[in-house]
Structures are given as structure tokens and as C-alpha cells.
Amino acid sequence: MSQNQPVRQNKFNNANVAGANGRALISTTRKHHGIIGKKAGRYINGSLPVLPFNDDEFELALCSHYLFLYSEHVTLNQHILSLKELCRVSKEVRIYPLLSIEDNEQSKHLNPVMTSLLSSGISTSLVSVEYEFQKGAKEMLVAKRV
Numbered sequence: 001m002s003q004n005q006p007v008r009q010n011k012f013n014n015a016n017v018a019g020a021n022g023r024a025l026i027s028t029t030r031k032h033h034g035i036i037g038k039k040a041g042r043y044i045n046g047s048l049p050v051l052p053f054n055d056d057e058f059e060l061a062l063c064s065h066y067l068f069l070y071s072e073h074v075t076l077n078q079h080i081l082s083l084k085e086l087c088r089v090s091k092e093v094r095i096y097p098l099l100s101i102e103d104n105e106q107s108k109h110l111n112p113v114m115t116s117l118l119s120s121g122i123s124t125s126l127v128s129v130e131y132e133f134q135k136g137a138k139e140m141l142v143a144k145r146v
Contacts, residue, residue, distance in 0.1 A: 049081035053089040061090035068107035071100040097137030
């Protein structure tokens with residue numbers, strides 16, 4: 001280890017970690033917390049469109065950078081089933097971004113999904129956001145059971 005590199009003490013395994021800005025320490029710490037979190041039952045494997053949770057188990061469900069973003073790969077039916085499932089397990093669902101990664105335009109599935117959800121008793125609205133993690137993505141979809 002060079003004398004110019006900072007030495008950081010990793011409190012989890014008492015190993016000295018050298019790296020710019022503590023990147024190695026952060027990586028080790030995240031991995032360690034993930035293992036502990038999984039053992040403690042804080043992480044549960046699940047996959048849309050069927051989730052291993054009870055109705056209304058959560059106040060809020062967030063879906064980021066999956067639905068609508070990959071509209072060329074995720075079918076309209078998969079979008080609808082996934083959103084209905086998220087609405088089943090949560091009182092409110094927020095999805096961002098709503099643009100397709102293929103052309104950076106609004107997903108071709110957005111309006112049909114909103115119509116389908118409304119006919120199933122789920123209200124939807126487009127809400128402006130103050131962030132833009134994808135160029136042009138300035139809205140999120142909010143869905144709630146009526």
C-alpha cells in the first residue's frame with residue numbers, strides 16, 4: 001500500500017482498506033449490510049407480476065427504471081399485471097420514468113395502462129417531479145385504488 005493512499009478501518013471485519021474516497025470500504029459495507037439484512041428478513045425475493053406480500057402490506061411502492069422504460073421488452077399486459085399487483089400490495093404506487101429508453105419518448109404503454117387501471121378501480125395521475133434522471137423525464141405516474 002502506498003503512503004499516499006488513505007487507510008480506512010472497516011468496522012465489520014477489522015480489515016484495513018485502502019482506496020480513493022473509501023470506495024472499497026463502501027463496497028464491503030454494502031455487501032455486509034445486504035447479508036445481514038437478508039438474514040434478518042429485511043430483504044425478500046419477489047418478481048413482478050406476482051409478489052409475495054399481503055394486500056395493503058405497504059403504504060407506498062416505488063418502481064424506478066423498469067416499467068415503461070423498457071416498453072420494447074416488457075409487454076402491455078405485463079405492465080398492466082405488474083401495476084395491478086403493486087396496487088394490491090400498496091396503498092399508493094409511484095413509477096418513474098415514463099419514457100421509453102428506445103426513443104426517449106413517452107412509453108407507448110402509458111395511456112393504455114392508465115385506461116386499464118381506471119376500469120379496474122385504480123385512479124392514476126401524472127405528477128410533475130423536480131428531478132430529471134433521464135433527459136425529458138419530468139413526470140411520474142401515481143396510482144391508487146379508489
